[in-house]
Amino acid sequence: MSDREKILGRIREALAVPAPRPGHAPETSARLASEARRWLPAVGESFEEQIALFRANAADLKADFQLLTSQIELAPRLRQLAQAEGWKRVASHRGELTQLGCDALNLPVLFTDQAYDPLALETCDVGITECDALIAQTGSVLVTGRSAGGRAASVLPPHHVVLARRDQLLPDLPAAFDLVKRKYSPGYPSFISLITGPSRTGDIERILVLGAHGPKKLTVFCF
Amino acid sequence: MTTPASQFSDQANLVSRDLRHRRLIQTALGKYEIVRDQRKAAFQDWSAARQAAAETKYDAINHLDKYLEEFVSKIEARGTKVHWAGNAATAREIITGILQSRNARSVIKSKTMTAEEIHLTEALESAGVRVVESDLGEFIVQLRREAPYHLVFPAMHLTRGEISDLFTRELHSAATDSPEELTMIARRELRKQYLAADAGITGANFAIAETGMIAITENEGNARLTAAMPKLMISLVGIEKILPRLEDLALFLPMLATTGAGQALTGYNSLYGGPRQPGESDGPEEFHVVLLDNRRTELLADAEQRDALHCIRCGACLNVCPVFRNVGGHTYGTTYSGPIGSVITPHLRGLQDWKHLSSASTLCGACTEACPVKIDLHHHLLQNRRNAAHQKPRRLERLGWKIFGAIVNHPWLYALARFFALVTQPLHALFAGSRLDPARGWTQSRDLPPVPRQSFKNWWRHRE
Numbered sequence: 001m002s003d004r005e006k007i008l009g010r011i012r013e014a015l016a017v018p019a020p021r022p023g024h025a026p027e028t029s030a031r032l033a034s035e036a037r038r039w040l041p042a043v044g045e046s047f048e049e050q051i052a053l054f055r056a057n058a059a060d061l062k063a064d065f066q067l068l069t070s071q072i073e074l075a076p077r078l079r080q081l082a083q084a085e086g087w088k089r090v091a092s093h094r095g096e097l098t099q100l101g102c103d104a105l106n107l108p109v110l111f112t113d114q115a116y117d118p119l120a121l122e123t124c125d126v127g128i129t130e131c132d133a134l135i136a137q138t139g140s141v142l143v144t145g146r147s148a149g150g151r152a153a154s155v156l157p158p159h160h161v162v163l164a165r166r167d168q169l170l171p172d173l174p175a176a177f178d179l180v181k182r183k184y185s186p187g188y189p190s191f192i193s194l195i196t197g198p199s200r201t202g203d204i205e206r207i208l209v210l211g212a213h214g215p216k217k218l219t220v221f222c223f
Numbered sequence: 224m225t226t227p228a229s230q231f232s233d234q235a236n237l238v239s240r241d242l243r244h245r246r247l248i249q250t251a252l253g254k255y256e257i258v259r260d261q262r263k264a265a266f267q268d269w270s271a272a273r274q275a276a277a278e279t280k281y282d283a284i285n286h287l288d289k290y291l292e293e294f295v296s297k298i299e300a301r302g303t304k305v306h307w308a309g310n311a312a313t314a315r316e317i318i319t320g321i322l323q324s325r326n327a328r329s330v331i332k333s334k335t336m337t338a339e340e341i342h343l344t345e346a347l348e349s350a351g352v353r354v355v356e357s358d359l360g361e362f363i364v365q366l367r368r369e370a371p372y373h374l375v376f377p378a379m380h381l382t383r384g385e386i387s388d389l390f391t392r393e394l395h396s397a398a399t400d401s402p403e404e405l406t407m408i409a410r411r412e413l414r415k416q417y418l419a420a421d422a423g424i425t426g427a428n429f430a431i432a433e434t435g436m437i438a439i440t441e442n443e444g445n446a447r448l449t450a451a452m453p454k455l456m457i458s459l460v461g462i463e464k465i466l467p468r469l470e471d472l473a474l475f476l477p478m479l480a481t482t483g484a485g486q487a488l489t490g491y492n493s494l495y496g497g498p499r500q501p502g503e504s505d506g507p508e509e510f511h512v513v514l515l516d517n518r519r520t521e522l523l524a525d526a527e528q529r530d531a532l533h534c535i536r537c538g539a540c541l542n543v544c545p546v547f548r549n550v551g552g553h554t555y556g557t558t559y560s561g562p563i564g565s566v567i568t569p570h571l572r573g574l575q576d577w578k579h580l581s582s583a584s585t586l587c588g589a590c591t592e593a594c595p596v597k598i599d600l601h602h603h604l605l606q607n608r609r610n611a612a613h614q615k616p617r618r619l620e621r622l623g624w625k626i627f628g629a630i631v632n633h634p635w636l637y638a639l640a641r642f643f644a645l646v647t648q649p650l651h652a653l654f655a656g657s658r659l660d661p662a663r664g665w666t667q668s669r670d671l672p673p674v675p676r677q678s679f680k681n682w683w684r685h686r687e
Contacts, residue, residue, distance in 0.1 A: 003307040007462065007516045011288045014524035019285060022277035022530060022597045036474040039272035041265040041487070057487070113504050118418055118452055138477070138488040150505040151451035155444050155491075173473035173488075181469060188434060190301065190500045190510075191450070193493040194476070199444040200490050203360035203378050204386055204402040206251045212359055212406055213413060214444020214491070 036174050043137050043171040050136035050171055051222075057139025058220065061197030062210060065139075068223035074163070075104030077221065082107065082126075085159065091124040093149025097163040101128045112153040127157040127215070133179055134164050134222065137172040138196055141220060144184070145191035154195065160215040162195075164222045227556055228579035234554035235583070244380065244551055251379050252542050258485030259539075265487065276478055277597035280533035283432075283465045287523065290432035290465045291514070297435020301497030303510045311341035314515050318343065318424070318457055319350045321511055325455055327352065327421035331413075333439070333446035334358035335426025336374055336536060337459050337515060340558045340571075343424070354424075355416045357445035359409050366393045372552035374559065375483050375538040380551060413445070423449035423507070427460040428535065429475065433468045435496055437512065440479060442490035450495055456507035458495070461515050463532040475535065482539035482595045522570040528603050531566050533596040540590035540600055546583050555580065562590035566603040574611050581607035644674045 001009075044050060051067060058065035068074060081087075082105055090105060092098045093113035102109050110120050112127075129148035131141045141162050148154050154162075170176055180192060199214030210216050238244055263269050283290055295305045308314035322330065330347060332354055338344065344354045344365075356365040360377035364370065366389055371377030378386070383400050390396045396408045425446055427437035437458055439446045450456055466475065472492070480486040498510035523529055541547045541561030552560045557568045557577070565580035581604040590600040630636045648671075656666045665671070 003309045006309055007307055008288050010520035014520055017526040019526040019529040022281050023274050039266055039268040042267050145503050152505050155447045177470045177473050188496050190497040190506055196488045196490050200442045201359045204383055204405055206254050207402045209403045209406040212443035213448055
């Protein structure tokens with residue numbers, strides 16, 4: 001008998017005896033995690049409330065959030081960043097928004113949505129990617145391998161710049177997982193991630209340090 | 224002879240007097256308590272969220288066979304190879320076998336307690352594979368060749384000075400007292416490893432049945448790099464990590480972050496559903512998931528304590544436990560320490576050898592209160608004590624209670640015993656608390672109340 005059959009057999013044998021329900025709750029009261037919106041931290045209904053919440057969360061997380069009045073503002077802001085940090089090489093992927101970003105910079109671009117050399121990516125100063133959504137409730141950026149140029153472009157370079165449209169702002173986590181399902185099911189990408197702030201650690205005396213392994217900086221442009 | 228119980232009590236004696244240790248733990252957990260409470264207060268209804276999380280895990284664990292098969296068929300459909308391991312040895316063999324057949328000599332590993340449980344690193348090293356821990360805390364304890372101190376904060380017991388000394392000795396870096404500089408030393412060291420390693424090994428926080436994905440929660444980005452750069456990825460997953468639906472994460476991720484570290488959401492919450500798919504540009508060419516039982520099914524068979532499998536390893540019960548805070552993580556001598564460790568270790572490693580952990584408890588119930596999935600921890604400690612006594616009765620203790628019963632049931636025996644105590648107590652005082660004293664466990668730190676000259680009955684009869 002294989003280990004699979006043995007383990008499943010042991011499980012079925014064990015489950016023949018029912019366990020008491022948690023909190024002595026009657027079976028009919030089963031509350032599903034899908035109703036989570038009622039219990040999670042509250043989120044306002046209007047766009048303005050949600051963008052203000054995202055901004056506050058981003059500040060808490062030490063991420064840089066910039067709401068632009070139009071996409072024309074993107075090029076000068078990006079060039080400013082590039083100059084301040086001395087970017088020489090950019091990692092990005094093909095997309096409508098990243099096209100705008102790359103055009104603005106006039107720097108060599110490594111495209112990570114096709115086969116690329118990881119060592120070359122390691123030398124890039126910034127990863128500029130799109131995303132699937134911004135989540136107001138937590139200040140998170142939802143990315144997938146498909147929306148953000150693979151698994152590494154948003155984590156290997158020392159600075160991650162996210163370009164997002166205003167209509168990509170979602171209120172909360174239940175809405176984020178709902179979007180993942182609607183957009184991709186059943187052909188899910190092999191990598192899906194909620195990025196909440198720059199890379200961080202508190203492993204030494206519980207003191208916050210940014211840039212443990214991933215990006216030291218996270219900048220979100222929304223327009 | 225050193226037994227797990229004597230080792231526990233020796234270590235506990237040492238650590239609970241160590242003022243340096245006490246200061247470190249108070250600082251770390253003091254900060255944690257403040258932010259955890261802020262995050263809990265941000266929830267609209269924390270107690271309803273806990274109940275829902277408990278019921279979701281109840282559903283998952285009580286239909287484990289169905290959800291595991293769903294998970295496996297979904298994740299295999301995307302080209303993942305799933306292996307089943309009945310015990311630790313099988314899991315080690317499977318993983319070593321995968322690495323050897325691909326000629327993989329170096330491994331970058333992201334934090335996984337399940338790998339600690341099966342002593343994976345030792346097995347791989349003795350098979351000639353080089354293993355590097357990538358989580359900063361784990362990297363530090365690996366350099367010290369010791370086990371993680373805490374489920375979530377592996378290097379919580381060390382000061383920056385000790386870490387600096389360690390880095391100077393092992394990595395030849397310049398001494399510094401800045402946590403930021405220390406982190407950057409580790410970052411530089413590990414960067415090379417991500418790109419050079421032949422394989423990446425991870426654990427999982429959750430396994431989603433509905434969509435066939437594993438979920439990994441982390442702050443540093445080390446797990447993301449481990450799952451992005453090497454050609455081969457292996458994830459070791461305990462069978463209890465199952466969650467039924469993708470949207471369950473909308474509840475579990477913020478709850479794990481809140482009780483685990485006092486965060487609204489952990490830095491990176493990533494889902495991996497397969498190796499690199501057609502049309503994808505990076506990620507591993509091969510993805511293996513090893514499902515581990517290792518006596519979890521024995522815990523499952525104990526319906527009374529089955530909810531211990533709901534555990535999401537947030538560490539909240541450790542952080543609030545007065546025993547953990549006094550004796551520290553290493554004293555337990557187990558992979559999983561604190562209240563949850565005391566509950567499950569007897570099931571995973573044998574009741575008689577590990578029953579002492581269930582007695583190292585004040586039964587204050589702080590752990591049960593802190594648990595985000597409502598595991599009835601402090602009652603399980605009592606049940607372990609009961610089961611241990613039932614399995615192997617302590618004859619001397621039983622005899623003691625029999626004698627006590629006889630004395631209090633017979634007035635003449637009681638009077639005799641009182642007279643005996645009255646006469647012998649002054650003699651006992653001569654060696655009370657010394658090594659000769661049979662009652663030393665009590666008397667070395669406490670006074671024995673004096674036996675009154677007059678009995679209550681006698682006083683009552685002659686009162687004015």
